[in-house]
Amino acid sequence: xxxxxxxxxxxxxxxxxxxxxxxxxxxxxxxxxxxxxxxxxxxxxxxxxxxxxxxxxxxxxxxxxxxxxxxxxxxxxxxxxxxxxxxxxxxxxxxxxxxxxxxxxxxxxxxxxxxxxxxxxxxxxxxxxxxxxxxxxxxxxxxxxxxxxxxxxxxxxxxxxxxxxxxxxxxxxxxxxxxxxxxxxxxxxxxxxxxxxxxxxxxxxxxxxxxxxxxxxxxxxxxxxxxxxxxxxxxxxxxxxxxxxxxxxxxxxxxxxxxxxxxxxxxxxxxxxxxxxxxxxxxxxxxxxxxxxxxxxxxxxxxxxxxxxxxxxxxxxxxxxxxxxxxxxxxxxxxxxxxxxxxxxxxxxxxxxxxxxxxxxxxxxxxxxxxxxxxxxxxxxxxxxxxxxxxxxxxxxxxxxxxxxxxxxxxxxxxxxxxxxxxxxxxxxxxxxxxxxxxx
Amino acid sequence: xxxxxxxxxxxxxxxxxxxxxxxxxxxxxxxxxxxxxxxxxxxxxxxxxxxxxxxxxxxxxxxxxxxxxxxxxxxxxxxxxxxxxxxxxxxxxxxxxxxxxxxxxxxxxxxxxxxxxxxxxxxxxxxxxxxxxxxxxxxxxxxxxxxxxxxxxxxxxxxxxxxxxxxxxxxxxxxxxxxxxxxxxxxxxxxxxxxxxxxxxxxxxxxxxxxxxxxxxxxxxxxxxxxxxxxxxxxxxxxxxxxxxxxxxxxxxxxxxxxxxxxxxxxxxxxxxxxxxxxxxxxxxxxxxxxxxxxxxxxxxxxxxxxxxxxxxxxxxxxxxxxxxxxxxxxxxxxxxxxxxxxxxxxxxxxxxxxxxxxxxxxxxxxxxxxxxxxxxxxxxxxxxxxxxxxxxxxxxxxxxxxxxxxxxxxxxxxxxxxxxxxxxxxxxxxxxxxxxxxxxxxxxxxxxxxxxxxxxxxxxxxxxxxxxxxxxxxxxxxxxxxxxxxxxxxxxx
Numbered sequence: 001x002x003x004x005x006x007x008x009x010x011x012x013x014x015x016x017x018x019x020x021x022x023x024x025x026x027x028x029x030x031x032x033x034x035x036x037x038x039x040x041x042x043x044x045x046x047x048x049x050x051x052x053x054x055x056x057x058x059x060x061x062x063x064x065x066x067x068x069x070x071x072x073x074x075x076x077x078x079x080x081x082x083x084x085x086x087x088x089x090x091x092x093x094x095x096x097x098x099x100x101x102x103x104x105x106x107x108x109x110x111x112x113x114x115x116x117x118x119x120x121x122x123x124x125x126x127x128x129x130x131x132x133x134x135x136x137x138x139x140x141x142x143x144x145x146x147x148x149x150x151x152x153x154x155x156x157x158x159x160x161x162x163x164x165x166x167x168x169x170x171x172x173x174x175x176x177x178x179x180x181x182x183x184x185x186x187x188x189x190x191x192x193x194x195x196x197x198x199x200x201x202x203x204x205x206x207x208x209x210x211x212x213x214x215x216x217x218x219x220x221x222x223x224x225x226x227x228x229x230x231x232x233x234x235x236x237x238x239x240x241x242x243x244x245x246x247x248x249x250x251x252x253x254x255x256x257x258x259x260x261x262x263x264x265x266x267x268x269x270x271x272x273x274x275x276x277x278x279x280x281x282x283x284x285x286x287x288x289x290x291x292x293x294x295x296x297x298x299x300x301x302x303x304x305x306x307x308x309x310x311x312x313x314x315x316x317x318x319x320x321x322x323x324x325x326x327x328x329x330x331x332x333x334x335x336x337x338x339x340x341x342x343x344x345x346x347x348x349x350x351x352x353x354x355x356x357x358x359x360x361x362x363x364x365x366x367x368x369x370x371x372x373x374x375x376x377x378x379x380x381x382x383x384x385x386x387x388x389x390x391x392x393x394x395x396x397x398x399x400x401x402x403x404x405x406x407x408x409x410x411x412x413x414x415x416x417x418x419x420x421x422x423x424x425x426x427x428x429x430x431x432x433x434x435x436x437x438x439x440x
Numbered sequence: 441x442x443x444x445x446x447x448x449x450x451x452x453x454x455x456x457x458x459x460x461x462x463x464x465x466x467x468x469x470x471x472x473x474x475x476x477x478x479x480x481x482x483x484x485x486x487x488x489x490x491x492x493x494x495x496x497x498x499x500x501x502x503x504x505x506x507x508x509x510x511x512x513x514x515x516x517x518x519x520x521x522x523x524x525x526x527x528x529x530x531x532x533x534x535x536x537x538x539x540x541x542x543x544x545x546x547x548x549x550x551x552x553x554x555x556x557x558x559x560x561x562x563x564x565x566x567x568x569x570x571x572x573x574x575x576x577x578x579x580x581x582x583x584x585x586x587x588x589x590x591x592x593x594x595x596x597x598x599x600x601x602x603x604x605x606x607x608x609x610x611x612x613x614x615x616x617x618x619x620x621x622x623x624x625x626x627x628x629x630x631x632x633x634x635x636x637x638x639x640x641x642x643x644x645x646x647x648x649x650x651x652x653x654x655x656x657x658x659x660x661x662x663x664x665x666x667x668x669x670x671x672x673x674x675x676x677x678x679x680x681x682x683x684x685x686x687x688x689x690x691x692x693x694x695x696x697x698x699x700x701x702x703x704x705x706x707x708x709x710x711x712x713x714x715x716x717x718x719x720x721x722x723x724x725x726x727x728x729x730x731x732x733x734x735x736x737x738x739x740x741x742x743x744x745x746x747x748x749x750x751x752x753x754x755x756x757x758x759x760x761x762x763x764x765x766x767x768x769x770x771x772x773x774x775x776x777x778x779x780x781x782x783x784x785x786x787x788x789x790x791x792x793x794x795x796x797x798x799x800x801x802x803x804x805x806x807x808x809x810x811x812x813x814x815x816x817x818x819x820x821x822x823x824x825x826x827x828x829x830x831x832x833x834x835x836x837x838x839x840x841x842x843x844x845x846x847x848x849x850x851x852x853x854x855x856x857x858x859x860x861x862x863x864x865x866x867x868x869x870x871x872x873x874x875x876x877x878x879x880x881x882x883x884x885x886x887x888x889x890x891x892x893x894x895x896x897x898x899x900x901x902x903x904x905x906x907x908x909x910x911x912x913x914x915x916x917x918x919x920x921x922x923x924x925x926x927x928x929x930x931x932x933x934x
Contacts, residue, residue, distance in 0.1 A: 027826050027829070028826065030826070030828055030829075031826045031827060031828045031829075033828075034827075034828035034831070034832075035722070035726055035827075035828070037718045037722075038718045038719065038721050038722025038723075038725075038726055039722060040718070041714070041715045041716070041717075041718030041719040041722065042718075042719045042722055042723070042735050042739070044715050045715060045716075045719055045739050045742065045795075045798045045799070045802070046735070046738055046739065048742070048795045048798070049738065049739070049741060049742050051757070052742075052745070052749070052750075052753050052795070055753055055756065055757045056749065056752075056753070059756065238639075239639045239642055240639075242635060242636045242638075242639035242640070243636070243639040243640035243642065243643060244640075245636055246633075246636035246637055246639065246640040247640050250633060250636065250637075251640070259644070260640060260641075260643055260644060262920070262923070263643050263644055263647050264643045265919075265923055266647070266916065266919050266920065266923070267643060267646060267647065269849060269852055269853070269915065269919045270650070270856070270912065270915060270916075270919075271852075271853075271855070271856020271857070271858070271883070271911060271912075271915055272856070272858065273856065273858045273883050273886055273887070273908070273911070274650060274654075274856070274908055274911065274912050274915075275650075276890075277650075277653070277654055277886070277890075277904065277905060277908040278646070278649055278650045278653055278654075280890065281653035281654065281656075281657055281905070282649055282653050285896065286653070303646050306642065306643065306646070307643070310643070334625065334629060335629075336629040336632055336633070360744065363746075364745075364746025364747070364748070364749075365746070366746065366747065366748045366858075366859050367747075367858035367859055367862075367883070367887070370887050370890075370891055371886070371887070371890045371891070371904075373891075375891055393746055393748045396748050396749075396752065397748055397751070397859065397862075397863075400748075400751065400752045400755055400756075400863060408756060411752060412752075415749050415752060418746065418749070419745070419749070422744060422745075422746070426744060
């Protein structure tokens with residue numbers, strides 16, 4: 001482009017207006033088309049984002065409501081403890097026939113003939129099988145309840161819950177529905193009498209794994225995720241910061257540090273499932289740590305998050321201007337003092353932002369956890385990171401594989417909760433950056 | 441005394457050393473701090489380091505070495521009859537002895553006495569305490585177990601004493617060395633520097649761990665299946681063998697999985713690249729700052745959504761939608777309402793993965809396009825080119841190497857993606873070209889082979905590591921090449 005050809009050619013003719021217009025029109029049309037492609041591309045991306053969120057929210061918001069049936073349960077002594085052995089043998093209370101109590105209460109409330117076995121069976125199917133545990137826990141917590149009648153809110157069975165939320169198409173032929181016409185009639189009776197209500201679903205936050213959708217919750221999985229996030233935070237933040245300080249401030253420029261640098265960039269792009277294989281082989285097979293434990297999951301996620309934190313920290317350290325370092329060194333601080341007393345505190349907002357983003361990433365990660373055995377049916381809250389536990393995204397994966405309609409709702413509900421966590425974390429990172437980031 | 445309690449005690453000794461060191465340094469200075477080479481705090485920290493670090497190292501070595509030493513002693517003490525039956529039996533006996541030892545700790549004196557004079561059955565007694573025993577316990581086991589318990593206890597006490605003595609000795613050594621000219625700060629900073637170096641070496645250790653662990657397991661796999669039949673086999677049929685039946689040796693052909701992986705990644709890229717690239721061009725060249733500041737973060741939300749959510753989206757929305765719409769189209773054309781797209785198919789997985797990749801393509805290319813120097817654009821615009829001509833003829837060619845690098849990084853992500861394909865691609869390992877049918881990928885098979893009950897000696901599970909190292913190599917090559925291109929390109933304009 002250094003030589004500009006002058007218009008000395010004798011064939012140069014001043015273009016007429018008409019000739020110029022033809023070209024311009026075509027070129028401007030191309031320009032408009034090109035611009036439109038760009039707009040369409042962005043719109044398409046946003047459209048998919050919208051559809052994705054819409055799918056999750058429209059499927060999932062009902063998961064935060066749960067149908068309950070409040071029945072006056074008569075804790076009859078002749079059912080729970082017919083031989084009066086509970087004083088001598090308290091374990092009798094564990095195995096008593098609690099479903100019979102529910103059946104009797106339901107039969108009374110609906111006015112069904114107790115002799116009509118088929119109807120009684122259909123009616124008892126409306127209450128979740130988890131009612132047994134619920135009543136058992138009431139009796140064990142307070143044995144004096146035996147012999148009295150108490151109003152107890154029982155969970156409705158998953159299909160009844162779906163029907164009550166209007167998710168089951170009643171126009172479908174009765175035999176192809178999960179809920180028959182008689183049950184719908186009873187639902188109406190119960191609703192009219194005020195026994196059947198839709199309440200805020202606290203269970204989804206507190207329950208553990210269950211094969212029954214109405215008794216399944218993310219409580220246990222969330223605790224497992226919390227353990228893992230704490231482990232990641234405690235390990236990845238100090239190690240990541242220390243590594244970045246060394247690489248950014250102390251490391252001599254040689255082959256080795258080059259290698260480390262390439263290595264870290266690479267590790268950031270290694271597929272997460274490979275970290276799962278690493279965890280399985282090193283932590284579980286070689287070091288003998290327990291399978292399914294949050295500890296192993298936390299370690300794997302730590303290794304996975306480290307590159308993210310290191311890259312963010314190095315960028316933050318780089319952004320601190322050299323004048324700060326020169327000033328500290330000039331006043332007689334050692335290099336270590338300069339970094340720990342002046343550079344690192346100024347870089348801290350960037351470090352924390354990177355850490356939060358890394359944590360958010362780790363929170364949503366599923367694949368490596370599947371390989372280290374965290375895809376387990378865990379009902380009880382893990383008391384320590386060494387006990388079997390599961391994680392929020394793994395719970396979502398397990399529910400996504402369940403067939404029932406009510407589980408689609410639960411899965412979407414769990415996804416909403418996970419996304420809320422992620423949004424809060426990312427918003428926190430953005431606010432942190434806005435609030436503390438300094439432009440030099 | 442357990443390990444964490446010892447650790448706590450060491451920390452307490454260290455803290456005491458810190459306080460003592462500090463006050464000693466202050467005392468040495470006689471109220472004139474400037475005669476000290478280092479601040480009192482550094483003297484204190486130096487004392488704490490001397491107390492803690494050697495003790496912790498000894499503790500760690502002891503905790504790892506002692507069980508191995510006790511085991512070997514115990515193994516030699518096993519009766520000849522057991523040792524002569526080979527290593528596996530000895531290991532089994534050792535395991536039993538350990539669980540007996542575990543159980544003995546729960547018994548009280550009377551029960552122990554009953555066991556020792558042979559009046560009580562070992563298995564029943566232990567079962568009553570909730571310690572299950574595989575097989576009948578033998579008489580020698582009680583003795584071995586008692587010996588084991590005793591050795592463990594001795595080792596523990598010895599460890600506690602030695603470690604605490606070392607901590608105290610370190611503290612005393614450091615405290616005696618405190619004097620005004622002592623360069624405590626330099627010593628402390630040297631330790632800190634070593635800590636920093638150690639932390640940065642973890643990145644290398646992780647890579648060594650990944651390669652080493654996968655390689656060793658993969659070699660075990662290749663001992664039973666030849667590498668040729670793995671890398672060039674066209675049939676994937678691992679056949680989970682029933683316990684004990686050695687005869688059913690499955691076929692482990694990599695090619696169908698690789699074909700599925702690359703096909704799905706290709707469909708995803710076909711979907712994501714035009715959208716992402718045009719979005720990037722629009723945002724860097726056309727969009728007003730206000731539009732850009734809204735659209736860019738919104739698109740990047742797509743990158744922050746966990747992949748399991750995309751998998752669920754594919755499973756409940758995209759898959760059924762494609763199936764139904766294909767049934768409708770088929771019905772309109774042929775009158776036969778049969779879907780020709782399966783709910784789990786290459787297309788479903790590809791599209792959903794493509795959606796996930798849009799923000800990667802767009803933000804990486806956006807960065808690269810904005811790096812093209814202003815002067816190039818201005819020159820082209822000044823010569824009368826329209827915006828789009830400038831982009832097509834000047835900006836994109838200049839940014840091309842960087843964009844290719846960005847696309848390679850994106851492709852490596854597509855190849856390694858797991859949760860979307862687990863839920864949307866299906867599990868049938870087939871080699872075919874129809875995008876409407878299900879195919880499976882390397883990552884899906886890794887998950888399939890390693891979830892559930894495992895036995896770590898069978899090729900059925902070890903194959904996952906061979907698959908893993910293949911995947912690692914593919915993504916490594918893509919990443920290194922991409923990073924190389926991006927870096928080279930960046931230098932060009934700096």
